[in-house]
Amino acid sequence: KAGVTQTPRYLIKTRGQQVTLSCSPISGHRSVSWYQQTPGQGLQFLFEYFSETQRNKGNFPGRFSGRQFSNSRSEMNVSTLELGDSALYLCASSLRQVEDTQYFGPGTRLTVL
Amino acid sequence: DQQVKQNSPSLSVQEGRISILNCDYTNSMFDYFLWYKKYPAEGPTFLISISSIKDKNEDGRFTVFLNKSAKHLSLHIVPSQPGDSAVYFCAASARKLTFGQGTILTVHP
Numbered sequence: 001k002a003g004v005t006q007t008p009r010y011l012i013k014t015r016g017q018q019v020t021l022s023c024s025p026i027s028g029h030r031s032v033s034w035y036q037q038t039p040g041q042g043l044q045f046l047f048e049y050f051s052e053t054q055r056n057k058g059n060f061p062g063r064f065s066g067r068q069f070s071n072s073r074s075e076m077n078v079s080t081l082e083l084g085d086s087a088l089y090l091c092a093s094s095l096r097q098v099e100d101t102q103y104f105g106p107g108t109r110l111t112v113l
Numbered sequence: 114d115q116q117v118k119q120n121s122p123s124l125s126v127q128e129g130r131i132s133i134l135n136c137d138y139t140n141s142m143f144d145y146f147l148w149y150k151k152y153p154a155e156g157p158t159f160l161i162s163i164s165s166i167k168d169k170n171e172d173g174r175f176t177v178f179l180n181k182s183a184k185h186l187s188l189h190i191v192p193s194q195p196g197d198s199a200v201y202f203c204a205a206s207a208r209k210l211t212f213g214q215g216t217i218l219t220v221h222p
Contacts, residue, residue, distance in 0.1 A: 004156070033209075033210070035212070041214060042117075042119075042202060042212045042213050042214035042215050043157070043202060043204075043212035044212070045209050045210060045211065045212075048209060056208055056209040058209070090156050090157070092156070101159045101162075102159065102210065103159070104149075104156030104157045104158070105156050106154065106155055106156050107156055
């Protein structure tokens with residue numbers, strides 16, 4: 001079974017730009033969660049999607065948004081990029097619920113200059 | 114407000130000895146706890162979990178202990194192997210996962 005895939009793996013943007021990251025979950029998984037990892041902060045929960053609906057949201061500004069398609073693939077968008085948005089963005093999928101074992105993708109490393 | 118804390122940024126252990134990684138939490142609503150391991154350039158991988166109704170769960174060399182009164186959980190790895198060297202994250206669930214900052218474990222041959 002193929003794992004969680006994320007594209008692109010690396011991205012360099014400048015302040016003020018916007019970016020879209022993509023995540024393809026494991027086949028059959030319907031829950032997709034997004035996390036931001038920065039040094040010293042661990043993994044911070046951004047949001048979770050299930051059946052094309054945002055089910056949970058973390059404490060991030062409205063510049064961070066996402067969506068999920070009918071095939072469970074998910075995208076995350078960050079608008080008006082700031083230097084502090086530089087991070088590793090991880091996507092995780094699980095069968096139905098966040099409490100089910102989450103399988104993580106390799107992440108997208110975003111650098112904002 | 115860090116609801117899940119791993120107070121030791123790093124831990125160094127000799128091969129064959131026990132590794133003990135600790136995690137403290139503040140939210141009483143957490144009902145499920147997990148440990149993940151992360152190698153560089155890879156996403157975290159699930160290791161072991163424990164429900165709040167239990168106080169211990171074992172899986173091979175890995176054992177997780179939960180002390181609800183102290184709001185503390187720990188991961189024991191026995192015996193430690195060099196391949197265990199990685200960053201370990203604890204996580205707690207109350208409809209969404211909250212992760213600690215991670216502990217870098219180094220197991221020396």
